[in-house]
Amino acid sequence: MKRKTAHEPKAKVMSAAEVWEDAQQLQSVLRRNLLKAEPHVRLQIPLSTFISALDNLNRDELALLQKRVKERLAA
Numbered sequence: 720m721k722r723k724t725a726h727e728p729k730a731k732v733m734s735a736a737e738v739w740e741d742a743q744q745l746q747s748v749l750r751r752n753l754l755k756a757e758p759h760v761r762l763q764i765p766l767s768t769f770i771s772a773l774d775n776l777n778r779d780e781l782a783l784l785q786k787r788v789k790e791r792l793a794a
Contacts, residue, residue, distance in 0.1 A: 733741070762769065776784065 773781070773784075
C-alpha cells in the first residue's frame with residue numbers, strides 16, 4: 720500500500736462533533752439561501768403594472784415565465 724501525506728500535516732483535525740456542527744451550519748445557510756432565491760409572494764399590484772412589467776421582458780425571459788406558469792397550472 721502506498722503511503723500518503725497530508726497537504727498541511729500540522730493542521731488541526733476536526734472532531735466528529737465539530738464536523739457535525741459545521742455541516743448543520745452549512746445546511747442552515749443553504750436552506751436560507753434557497754428560500755431567498757425564490758420567494759413566494761402574492762402579487763398585489765394593479766394588472767396594468769403587471770402588464771407593463773411584462774413588456775420589459777426579453778424573449779428568453781418570457782419563455783421562462785411561460786414555462787413556469789404552465790408548470791404551476793399543471794400542479
